Amino acid sequence: MCYTSVQVNHDGDGTAREITRTRTYVSPIGSKATVCAFTYTPNLIITGHESGKIALFDVVTGTEVLNNERAHMDVVTDLQLSTDRSYFVTSSKDKTARIHDTKTLRVLKTFTTETPLNSAALAPNKPYVLVGGGQEAMQVTTTSLRQGKFETRFWHKVFEEEVGRVKGHFGPINTIAVHPAGTSYASGGEDGFVRVHHFEESYFRAKPYGDLQLED
Numbered sequence: 001m002c003y004t005s006v007q008v009n010h011d012g013d014g015t016a017r018e019i020t021r022t023r024t025y026v027s028p029i030g031s032k033a034t035v036c037a038f039t040y041t042p043n044l045i046i047t048g049h050e051s052g053k054i055a056l057f058d059v060v061t062g063t064e065v066l067n068n069e070r071a072h073m074d075v076v077t078d079l080q081l082s083t084d085r086s087y088f089v090t091s092s093k094d095k096t097a098r099i100h101d102t103k104t105l106r107v108l109k110t111f112t113t114e115t116p117l118n119s120a121a122l123a124p125n126k127p128y129v130l131v132g133g134g135q136e137a138m139q140v141t142t143t144s145l146r147q148g149k150f151e152t153r154f155w156h157k158v159f160e161e162e163v164g165r166v167k168g169h170f171g172p173i174n175t176i177a178v179h180p181a182g183t184s185y186a187s188g189g190e191d192g193f194v195r196v197h198h199f200e201e202s203y204f205r206a207k208p209y210g211d212l213q214l215e216d
Helices: 199-203
Strands: 014-017 023-028 033-038 044-049 054-058 061-068 076-081 087-092 094-100 107-112 115-121 128-133 152-156 161-167 175-179 184-189 194-197
Touching: 033 076, 044 076, 087 128, 094 115, 094 128, 107 128, 128 175
Parallel strands: 076 115, 115 175
Antiparallel strands: 014 023, 033 044, 044 054, 054 061, 076 087, 087 094, 087 115, 094 107, 115 128, 128 152, 152 161, 175 184, 184 194
16 A cells, blocks of 8 residues: 655545555545555555544545544654554654544544654553654754653553653654564664664563453
8 A cells, every 4th residue: 555645736645556456546535644554354444644634445446434533633643553453553743642443443542742753653462552753853953862852652551651761862763663572672763773672571571550460
C-alpha cells in the first residue's frame, strides 16, 4: 500500500497492489492520508490523515467505510497495529498518542506529552506504549537535550501513566519499532542515528500490574 502527496490539480491517492498487478486506487475524502496499515479484516485498511482523522477504507471498491474525524487535533504521524490487530496506536503532532479500537475507531486510551510526537509503538507481551518525538528541528539549535524531550518514553497502556524514559538521541525521534519477540526496540532520529536498545533482565521481571497475575 502506498500514498502519493498532494500536487497542483491532483489529490493525494492511495494504491493497493498485489504481487503481480495493481488492485485498486483509494481516494481519501478531505485531507491527505499520511500513514496506513492493513487490518485483520480482508481488504480493509486503516489510514491516518493530515487533519487528524483516521478512517477505514475498502481497497476493493476504494470507498471510505468509517471514520473518526476527531481522533487527533493535528497530523497523524504514525500508526501501528497490535499483534492480533484488534486495536492500534497512533501518534500525532498534537502531542498525544492514542489507542483505538480497530473495528469502531473509538479512542480507548490517550497519552499526553509536552512535545509533538513522530512515532508510537506497542510492546509485545508487556502493557507498554513507546512514544518518541521532540521539538521541531528549527528549534533544536537553541534547545538543550533535556528541554527538547528527545527520549523514548514508556507509558502503561492500561493506566495511562508514564513509567520510564530512555535517552540517546540528540534530536527528535522520527520512528520507533519494537522487536516482534519484545526483547528490544530500535529508534531512528533526526540526528542521523538508528539506535538498537536491548531490554535488561529487570524489564522482564517487572510486575506492571503489581501482584496481580494475568491468565493467558
